[in-house]
Amino acid sequence: IRSIPDFPKNGILFRDITPLLLDKKKFKSCIDHFVSVSTEKIDTVISIESRGFIFGSALAYALGAGFVPIRKEGKLPYEKFQVSYELEYGSAVIEIHRDAIKKGSNIVIVDDVLATGGTVEAAIGLVEKFEAKILGVYFLIELEGLKGRARLSNYPIHALASY
Numbered sequence: 001i002r003s004i005p006d007f008p009k010n011g012i013l014f015r016d017i018t019p020l021l022l023d024k025k026k027f028k029s030c031i032d033h034f035v036s037v038s039t040e041k042i043d044t045v046i047s048i049e050s051r052g053f054i055f056g057s058a059l060a061y062a063l064g065a066g067f068v069p070i071r072k073e074g075k076l077p078y079e080k081f082q083v084s085y086e087l088e089y090g091s092a093v094i095e096i097h098r099d100a101i102k103k104g105s106n107i108v109i110v111d112d113v114l115a116t117g118g119t120v121e122a123a124i125g126l127v128e129k130f131e132a133k134i135l136g137v138y139f140l141i142e143l144e145g146l147k148g149r150a151r152l153s154n155y156p157i158h159a160l161a162s163y
């Protein structure tokens with residue numbers, strides 16, 4: 001993982017995962033790790049646009065599970081639930097299709113980086129509308145100083161690397 005100072009703006013130390021994705025053994029071992037912490041049968045893997053999709057779809061394949069995208073506003077074509085959440089400056093909206101998750105199904109949520117936790121907290125809010133069982137929330141990287149984990153305290157969290 002490559003760290004790039006002041007990207008995309010001053011003061012942010014951006015954790016660039018593209019070198020890891022390029023390394024076939026390391027990329028595979030990330031997915032294998034997420035498989036190994038998935039001890040119960042998972043029906044659906046859910047991830048958040050857009051870097052979450054890289055890990056979420058590979059994990060869904062490895063688990064033999066379905067895949068559900070949570071997307072930014074205006075991208076999904078069918079009936080949706082949406083939630084708005086606060087970013088450092090301003091707010092954002094994410095959406096999920098209303099028929100995306102079956103009641104009672106076992107799901108996990110996957111994203112690349114847990115920073116403040118605002119995005120994944122909003123995603124969890126969407127998923128909770130479906131009365132599914134959230135068995136885990138997986139990240140490649142946790143930025144511990146931002147204390148995102150404290151916002152997600154009800155669910156088991158797995159992070160492969162932390163800074």
Ligand code: AMP
Binds near residue numbers: 014115
């Ligand atoms: P947050 O809502 O603050 O947890 O962050 C939302 C998303 O922003 C994460 O899923 C990452 O994709 C991205 N992100 C936030 N901080 C960083 C960072 N320092 N390096 C790379 N991506 C980041």
